[in-house]
Each structure stands twice: as C-alpha cells, then as structure tokens.
Amino acid sequence: MESIEQKLISRINEHATPLRIMHVCGTHERTISKYAIRDVISEDIQLLSGPGCPVCVTPAEDIDFAIALARSGKVITSFGDMMRVPGTLGSLFDARSEGCDVRMVYSIDDAIRIAEDNPTQEIVFFGIGFETTAPSNAAALLRGVPENFSILISHKLMPPAMEILTQDTIVDGFLAPGHVSTIIGTEPYEPISKKGFPIVVTGFEALDVLLGIAMIQNQIESGSSSVENAYPRAVNAEGNIKAREMMYQVFKQTDSEWRGIGIIENSGIALRTEFEQFDASNIHAEIYEKVLHDRKVSENDSDGTSLYEECMCAEILTARAQPSQCPFFAGRCSPEDPVGPCMVSLEGTCYNWYKYRHTK
Numbered sequence: 001m002e003s004i005e006q007k008l009i010s011r012i013n014e015h016a017t018p019l020r021i022m023h024v025c026g027t028h029e030r031t032i033s034k035y036a037i038r039d040v041i042s043e044d045i046q047l048l049s050g051p052g053c054p055v056c057v058t059p060a061e062d063i064d065f066a067i068a069l070a071r072s073g074k075v076i077t078s079f080g081d082m083m084r085v086p087g088t089l090g091s092l093f094d095a096r097s098e099g100c101d102v103r104m105v106y107s108i109d110d111a112i113r114i115a116e117d118n119p120t121q122e123i124v125f126f127g128i129g130f131e132t133t134a135p136s137n138a139a140a141l142l143r144g145v146p147e148n149f150s151i152l153i154s155h156k157l158m159p160p161a162m163e164i165l166t167q168d169t170i171v172d173g174f175l176a177p178g179h180v181s182t183i184i185g186t187e188p189y190e191p192i193s194k195k196g197f198p199i200v201v202t203g204f205e206a207l208d209v210l211l212g213i214a215m216i217q218n219q220i221e222s223g224s225s226s227v228e229n230a231y232p233r234a235v236n237a238e239g240n241i242k243a244r245e246m247m248y249q250v251f252k253q254t255d256s257e258w259r260g261i262g263i264i265e266n267s268g269i270a271l272r273t274e275f276e277q278f279d280a281s282n283i284h285a286e287i288y289e290k291v292l293h294d295r296k297v298s299e300n301d302s303d304g305t306s307l308y309e310e311c312m313c314a315e316i317l318t319a320r321a322q323p324s325q326c327p328f329f330a331g332r333c334s335p336e337d338p339v340g341p342c343m344v345s346l347e348g349t350c351y352n353w354y355k356y357r358h359t360k
C-alpha cells in the first residue's frame, strides 16, 4: 500500500510545472537534504534555501566585535555553533585558542549564572537568532540580571527578509518557518502573500515539507496566493501573543545587517532605552567603534582574494547559487574546517549539502 508520503510525491510530480519554492529555515533545509526530497520530486520544482540559518546571517562585524570584547578581557558566552563561525579575523574559537575567555552556553540563563558566579568579571552574552530566541532573552532581562552582565544583540526578524527576497530573487512561493511562526503566527505573512506569493507555514517532518510543496502547487494552479497553515499542531494565526508582548517590552524594531544580504529595514531588534545599560555595544562603545573603523580600513585595503571574501555564502543565502557551485565546497571548506558560516551549523545549507552529499 502506498504511504502518505508516496501519495504526496506522486501528486506533486503529476502536477509539476516549473516552480521555485523557497524555504527560510535551516531545519527545513535539514529535512529536505536528509530525506533527499529534491531527488524524489520533479526537477521542474526547485527547492531554494533562503537565509534561515541564524548563525549564517549574523554579520561578521558582530563576530568581530565579540572577538574584540574577548581580547579586551571580557568573558564572552555564546551558543556553540556561533563560536565556530568565522568573522573577518577568525572565530570566537580562535580567540579562545589565543587564551581569551570564551564559554559555550545553551541559553541566556547559563550566561547569567556565569555572571552571578563571577561578580568581578564582565560577562557578555552573544544574543543571536530569530523571533524564536528573542522572547527568552527579553524574559531574562525582565526578571533582572546582574550589573556585570550585558548582551550583544544580533537578533533578526524573518518577514522583512522574506519581503526583500521577493524583490531580489526569482521565487514563486515560500515554505514559511514553523518555529518562527509559533511566535509570530501566520498574520505577518499576509502582506507578502497579497503581493502574489503563496505561503504555507510548514513543519519539519518529510511529510510536512511534502504537504507544504503540494499546497503551494495548489495555490499556483488555482491562480491564488494566500497564507495557509500546514503546521496547525504548533502554529495558529495569532502566534504567541505573550511572548511577543514580552519581546517588545524590552526590544524595539530596528534596521539590521544580514550577512550576505546587507541592511534590511526593520528586520532586527535593539534594546529599548530602559534596558540600554545591558547593551554591550553601548557599554563598550569605544571597542565597538574601533571594530567598525578597522573593518572599514580593511575593506578599503582588500584586493578581494582572501578565502573569507571568496566564500559564496552571500549567494547561497539568497539562493543565487547552490553549495556545489562554490569552488571550496567539500574541499578546502568542510564542517571540520569551515571557510564560511553556511558550513558551520546543522542549519547551514552548505553543511547539510556536505553531510548528505547532495550535488544538485
């Protein structure tokens, strides 16, 4: 008897027309790569990987700032995969090898505990990620944190990035990220769908992804574009109102730099005035300004031929290239020795293509 997955694959392939469907979630890329979904559906349907890996879109200047803070004697606390992502002058792991105090944590609460246990040291938490991680950081600040604790804020908001991608990339529809949507709900995608882009909020099993593809196909076939929810077991229209209230009690929306994409209007968050005493870029403004200045100088002096500059993550994150088109893929660049951010994290496109040996 045919499984539901097989039925969906048959349905997708019977109705296949040239279609470019973008996901903006590292976990979707993992599912697609792991279950070889690109191999079982028609070649007419391209599954594009967008900027959905949090460490991949964290700008190099924030990594450089974290390294500069570590070198100036602050204790940097960070998620493990962020520590391995190279900035302009290496990674936080490299800084740790030099003797800097860089510690891996699993949450902001771990970082706060380190601050409480080390009252004479300055502890900085590297706050990255999308709408999924920002609320817990807001909650921690609302509960209260020690005076020797600050955050380097590098959070990103997904809908403004999707909006930009509809302008710069040839895309017909989106699989919207399940995790982010648990917080923001389905409503923020409405303006994008109204411009003619079908959007389906999708979960993370192979079956979920296949269903999302089939639902986008349905919309295209019927000439409609709306936001549909294929992940109702976790997502509703309103999202998590409480988490968002907490988030915007502490943060305000602001323009933000995305690695490989540039500045996207209203796509980031910054601490509100009442919480600015915990903002690492305010507290350590001198170090931050120096990092920005040094980056400007090195950009002007660069001849554009360093490995770092030749990495194609910018193209990968905007679906203008596939990992296998990068000359370093699976050679000079591997998960053991990554050249660019897309090869570091379990959510990185290059990492997943490498791990599952995808070539198309």
Ligand code: SF4
Pocket: 310, 311, 312, 313, 316, 323, 326, 327, 328, 329, 330, 333, 334, 338, 339, 340, 341, 342, 343, 350
């Ligand atoms: Fe960058 Fe490595 Fe991916 Fe090439 S294979 S784009 S160098 S991360």
